[in-house]
Amino acid sequence: MTTPTSRCAPQFVRLAETGRAPVSFILDGTPTQALAGDTLLTAILLQQRHVRHSEFSDAPRAGFCLIGACQDCWVRGEDGTRMRACSTRIEAGMRIVTQGQCTLHTANPEDAQ
Template identity: 45%
Template sequence: MPGQSFGQFLPVHEIRSAITIYFNGQATPACAGETVIAAVLRSHGYLGFSEFDGAPRAGFCLMGACQDCSLWLPNGRRIRACMTAVEPGMTVASRPPLGHEQ
């Protein structure tokens, strides 16, 4: 929210139609119609961590080409956070759920 964000994205207007999604188990405010990456980066500042050096990842292209924004749904399906719109109550995670590790 304006004035309270410590993420990488900042809203340029008041957030309307507020909903809640869950990122790594944490309630995360989102705005109906925005992408998952916008909501997650605004509140958390990262999507996951590099498998090489553990550095935080935050997506790269923001247009569906690099897949650096991959997140997992509870059913084990991967989504590209920059190409997926938030839905009320949506749950996403940086790591695959148990039983869906790759």
């Protein structure tokens, strides 16, 4: 596991968790894990500072309303599928692409296969 720099520290930190299975997925080409039941937004922000950059101003975005109304949390699957990160649950094997620049390398590559 690498230690993030302060610039790339994740937005969220999981404080305590028991009883949920790990779910392996790929985030911007990097194998990583979340927990069963996490939304994409939670899974991504546990790994990096923001979800994407605004297509209008290049400002970093990390979700806003958290209920799917503002459309601030769109991410894409590697196949081009658009997903609202705040309302889509993580699934094993998902391959998510963001515009984030600070993806953390936290999982063993074999975990996401």
